[in-house]
Amino acid sequence: xxxxxxxxxxxxxxxxxxxxxxxxxxxxxxxxxxxxxxxxxxxxxxxxxxxxxxxxxxxxxxxxxxxxxxxxxxxxxxxxxxxxxxxxxxxxxxxxxxxxxxxxxxxxxxxxxxxxxxxxxxxxxxxxxxxxxxxxxxxxxxxxxxxxxxxxxxxxxxxxxxxxxxxxxxxxxxxxxxxxxxxxxxxxxxxxxxxxxxxxxxxxxxxxxxxxxxxxxxxxxxxxxxxxxxxxxxxxxxxxxxxxxxxxxxxxxxxxxxxxxxxxxxxxxxxxxxxxxxxxxxxxxxxxxxxxx
Ligand code: ATP
Numbered sequence: 322x323x324x325x326x327x328x329x330x331x332x333x334x335x336x337x338x339x340x341x342x343x344x345x346x347x348x349x350x351x352x353x354x355x356x357x358x359x360x361x362x363x364x365x366x367x368x369x370x371x372x373x374x375x376x377x378x379x380x381x382x383x384x385x386x387x388x389x390x391x392x393x394x395x396x397x398x399x400x401x402x403x404x405x406x407x408x409x410x411x412x413x414x415x416x417x418x419x420x421x422x423x424x425x426x427x428x429x430x431x432x433x434x435x436x437x438x439x440x441x442x443x444x445x446x447x448x449x450x451x452x453x454x455x456x457x458x459x460x461x462x463x464x465x466x467x468x469x470x471x472x473x474x475x476x477x478x479x480x481x482x483x484x485x486x487x488x489x490x491x492x493x494x495x496x497x498x499x500x501x502x503x504x505x506x507x508x509x510x511x512x513x514x515x516x517x518x519x520x521x522x523x524x525x526x527x528x529x530x531x532x533x534x535x536x537x538x539x540x541x542x543x544x545x546x547x548x549x550x551x552x553x554x555x556x557x558x559x560x561x562x563x564x565x566x567x568x569x570x571x572x573x574x575x576x577x578x579x580x581x582x583x584x585x586x587x588x589x590x591x592x593x594x595x596x597x598x599x600x601x602x603x604x605x606x607x608x609x610x611x612x613x614x
Contacts, residue, residue: 325367326439329611330431331466332360332422333459334491334572337518338541339508348458348474349504352552354527355459356484356577357466359492360611362414362424364431366390366439369407374399376407380414383425392423392513393456394432402441417493419500421573423459430463438446451475467613472523483533483613485528488588490561492595493577494553495603503574505507506546517542535569536581544571554578559599564591 336354343349369375374395376385383389389397395408432548433449450461460473470479494602507515518540525577526534548571558569558577565587566580582588592608595601 323439325365327363327365327437328431328435329361330364330416330418330426330427330463331357331614332362332416332424333357333463333466334422334489334577335541335587336535336539337520337523338543338573339517339520340542343346343508344474348369351474351475353471354464354481354484354520354523354584355456355466355469355471357468357612357614358489358491358544359612360410360416360421360422360607361457362416362431364413364435365411366395366429366432366435368410368439369409371407374541375523376412377403378412378414380412380418382418383414388410390429390456390460391432394429394453394460397456398433398436398440400445402436404436404440408436417491417577419497420493420577420605421575422577423431423463423569423573426457426459427466429453429456429461430466431597433460434464441528462605465614468527468611470520480541484527484611485531486611487567488582488585490580490582490588490592490595490610491565491572491577491607491608491609492557492561492579492601493605494557495605496551496553496576498547498551498574498576498579503543503547505551508542510545510593515542516540532581532583533567538568539568539581541571541573543574547571547575551576557604559600560595560601561591564594566591576588 491578561580569580
């Protein structure tokens, strides 16, 4: 048996995000198209003598101990896979934190798949998704990633053909937006005023391999209020579309914004303009693309 494993944990964007209602326990019922992107954290997991989990990270921002999703995922795996060894985990953080890119969820998913590969290769992805769901609704999607339709609270997953490939800019403004606030703000909008994206149209566009129809159907129901509260989100979208993006919207609960391009040269030019814009100096910026692991 190997003594260590290194995994890339990729972030995601929401090509679309709709909220269909709420469960009695308060969870929102969603319908969204998720897409893995080329921005990733790196996890190294080593077998250790000590009978415990230790976690180190190069991020000065996220918690290092039992509050980290990585630690919690490792604890579930130790119990479920009967792991007696201690585990030494190191997390190199590159995905913007609290951005709407499922950073914590994808790290947790990498722990589930990594420890399965090391200790319990017979465990299926389906079983991993069941074990992961109580830790976070986006973790089941992150177990395999790629292009997927996510429904229910995130546990009903339908794999789609890889979304039409393109260049992508992701920008995270330097502000903190609480996910709880975003959903609360969404709940305060009267239903008649909610602008729902056409997720079915987007799924069809992806099945047809039609980049323009897919981009036209991009929409995020959580942006209505969040965008009004934080104008920089809309300003970034306008900047990116004026610089050639086919479409730009907020991902997940925000505040990161992504822009889809139909041409690599246009994406590079827009990225250079973004990097030299004084106004967006403090933003985290990435020129990247879709990934289908
Ligand atoms: P989502 O798209 O699922 O809403 P997010 O991208 O908005 O997620 P995360 O980056 O996962 O948000 O971080 C949300 C919070 O979770 C942070 O405030 C952070 O302190 C906590 N957290 C716990 N573990 C991690 C982790 N491994 N990486 C990032 N954040 C973590």
